Amino acid sequence: MVYLYTQTGQLREVTEALTTPLAERGWDVRWVDAQPRLAFPFPWPTRRFFGVFPASVDPKALVELVEPTGGFETGPDELAILAYQVWYLAPSLPIRSLLKAHPEAFRDRRVVSVIACRNMWYSAAIEVCWLLRSAGARSVEVVAATDTRPQAITFVTTLRWLLAGKREPFLRFGRAGVGADELERVTGVGRRIAESQHCSQDAAPIVPTLAAADILAGKAFRRWGAIVRSAGRFGAVAQAASLVTFVIGLAIGIAVGLPVIACAAVAGGTRFNAGVGAYVHRRISFGEAAADQAVAGRLR
Ligand SMILES: Cc1cc2nc3c(=O)[nH]c(=O)nc-3n(C[C@H](O)[C@H](O)[C@H](O)COP(=O)(O)O)c2cc1C
Numbered sequence: 001m002v003y004l005y006t007q008t009g010q011l012r013e014v015t016e017a018l019t020t021p022l023a024e025r026g027w028d029v030r031w032v033d034a035q036p037r038l039a040f041p042f043p044w045p046t047r048r049f050f051g052v053f054p055a056s057v058d059p060k061a062l063v064e065l066v067e068p069t070g071g072f073e074t075g076p077d078e079l080a081i082l083a084y085q086v087w088y089l090a091p092s093l094p095i096r097s098l099l100k101a102h103p104e105a106f107r108d109r110r111v112v113s114v115i116a117c118r119n120m121w122y123s124a125a126i127e128v129c130w131l132l133r134s135a136g137a138r139s140v141e142v143v144a145a146t147d148t149r150p151q152a153i154t155f156v157t158t159l160r161w162l163l164a165g166k167r168e169p170f171l172r173f174g175r176a177g178v179g180a181d182e183l184e185r186v187t188g189v190g191r192r193i194a195e196s197q198h199c200s201q202d203a204a205p206i207v208p209t210l211a212a213a214d215i216l217a218g219k220a221f222r223r224w225g226a227i228v229r230s231a232g233r234f235g236a237v238a239q240a241a242s243l244v245t246f247v248i249g250l251a252i253g254i255a256v257g258l259p260v261i262a263c264a265a266v267a268g269g270t271r272f273n274a275g276v277g278a279y280v281h282r283r284i285s286f287g288e289a290a291a292d293q294a295v296a297g298r299l300r
Pocket residue numbers: 005006007008009010011012044049052085086087088089090116117118119120121162
């Protein structure tokens with residue numbers, strides 16, 4: 001059973017790349033949409049895009065989902081595939097809502113989670129792993145597909161895509177989002193699941209500098225989200241001011257924080273990479289297969 005929420009269809013494309021080898025092997029792949037009762041807009045009006053930040057980073061914030069015919073429950077022997085995107089370093093609101101409001105979908109199930117996002121998925125995967133553990137899942141493995149082009153390029157192309165709905169290449173910038181190379185890699189992971197029931201070692205390549213930045217920023221985002229939420233009590237102006245400060249802080253954080261972490265990575269060498277890799281593996285997955293994946297884990 002595949003649980004999915006996608007706005008542009010990118011996540012469906014990535015998940016289909018994973019499940020095609022399973023369907024070819026005769027697996028019965030069923031899809032269930034985690035559709036919010038009040039749809040999120042796409043493309044996002046700028047204020048709405050930044051306005052969803054405080055709820056996105058609030059572990060308690062939920063949205064109401066449309067109940068699918070047949071409910072959310074999986075059959076006892078079914079593999080549950082949970083496909084999600086990242087909103088502000090956290091799982092998107094519809095997916096957090098599915099995990100918290102419908103734990104029955106994952107209770108006592110093996111879960112493969114599939115992430116498609118720009119490139120910062122680590123804090124979100126940590127939250128999802130914790131939620132799946134709380135839901136009573138038996139094991140969790142992670143497949144991650146990202147936009148692998150340089151950080152500065154994807155920053156521009158992703159914002160243009162999300163705020164203007166324009167995904168196609170322009171000037172010297174390429175097409176926004178997950179590319180064909182990643183789809184091919186994910187299909188390879190799907191073949192491995194079809195053969196052995198488990199993900200391959202390259203299912204979620206870890207980029208240590210990005211992972212370290214993501215985990216530090218993820219903690220800061222949660223604190224800042226709480227500040228914006230409590231500023232709301234003093235009126236709309238106070239809330240807007242705290243949001244604007246967040247946006248400015250975000251830009252400074254990206255410009256200054258990432259180079260600082262990159263320097264730490266150079267100074268720390270292989271110890272930095274191995275330490276970050278082990279930390280991430282421990283927090284994003286659990287169960288027997290996940291342990292094998294962690295031992296053999298490959299750092300990109
Ligand atoms: C509000 C919002 C916040 C986002 N934040 C992140 C983020 O923190 N990290 C990231 O890698 N991608 C981020 N993205 C990109 C999404 O993860 C995803 O790639 C994109 O929205 C397309 O997904 P979909 O069409 O399958 O829903 C964000 C997108 C939105 C709409």
